[in-house]
Amino acid sequence: MNRVRNDREKSRSIFIGHGTGDKKYGGKAHILLNYQYVFVSGPKHMEKFKDSDLSFPENSLVKIGNLRFDDYVNGKLDRNAIMNRMGVPEADRGRKTVLYAPTWEWGNGTLGKYAKLFMKEITAEHNLIIRPHHFDSHRVPGLKLWARLNGIKRVYFSNSNRIAASDTMHDFAVSDILISDTSSVLYEYLITGKPIVVADTDFSGLHSMPDTMNVMKIAAFFHGSEKILDVVNGNLSIDNSKYFEMLHNCFYFNDGKSVDRAVEFINGVAGELKQ
Incomplete structure (x- = not known):
């Protein structure tokens, strides 16, 4: 294996x-074949394997669902507690909250291109949470300084380096709409049923996906020439059925029990090793 003895x-x-x-998978995708088991989050996960020319033994594929969804589905995320941690004042909690969660350089992330524009325009009406990719977290101090020097309020930064205290699902719980680019957060956000805006980028290293598993087919787009506030406001009230339909096309179960399934499987394997 590549990292594990x-x-x-x-x-x-x-x-x-x-x-x-x-x-697409970074590095050499065939390395994944060295694992004895694969926890599969859903049909989209399987489609990625197929598009990578990976074929696993059937008994190595374990249907688990998305492990990250459980707390959201089970209602364990306290909106007010999360807003308290972020420092959102009571007076602003009635505003809509926009989550901007771009990817990094690999994927042509849009943080450098759009962060200042979004801070300036979106906060005129709404709260804005910016959650940069881990590899772009070093840019946050500069963005905070820029916001302060320009008198911009109602912008908050989610620390992607502190996963336990500042998980992506926390941002999902307090936001009303997502803006992203090629980040996998586009698909994770489907669990909320809330609207999604894709900040267009010209990155070409993407998997080929059927339309039923391609969020680009149902999300709104921001190409850079529009007013981002118009795009956001025009998509805040939408029929969420298309998002939930794609959720179930992409992920198994979505029942809040994925961690339980994983633990049960691991315990079973551990029991076999003891025999």
Whole structure:
């Protein structure tokens, strides 16, 4: 294996994918075949394997669902507590909240291109949460300084380096609409049923997906020439049935029990090793 020394007589290896977006696997995808089991989040996950020319033994594929969805589905996220942590004043909690969560350089992330524009225009009416990719988190101090020097209020930064205290699902719970680019967050946000805006980018290293598993077919777009506030306001009230339909096309179960399934499987494998 590439990173893990695995004694197959004494242990078992399990691959858990990092997101289920459209960007192709970094590095050499065939390395994934070295894992004994693969936790599969849904049909889209399988489609990514297919598009990568990966074929796994049937008994190695374990249908789990998206492990990250459970707390959201089970109502464990306290909106007011999250807003308290972010520092959102009571007076602004009645405003709509826009989540901007771009990817990084690999994927032609749009943080450098649009962050200042969004801070300036969106905060005229709404709260704005900016959650940069982990590899772009070093840009946050400069963006905070720029906002302060320009008198911009109602902008908050979600720390992607502190996963336990500042998980993406926390941002989902307090937001009303998402803006992203090629990040896998586009698909994770489907669990909310809330509207999605794609900041257009020219990145070409994407998987080929059927329309039923391609969020680009149902999301709104921002190409850079429009007023972002007009795009946001024009999509805040939409029929969410198309988002929930795609959610179930892309992910298994969505029942808040994915972690339970994973734990049950791991315990079963551990029991076999003890025999």
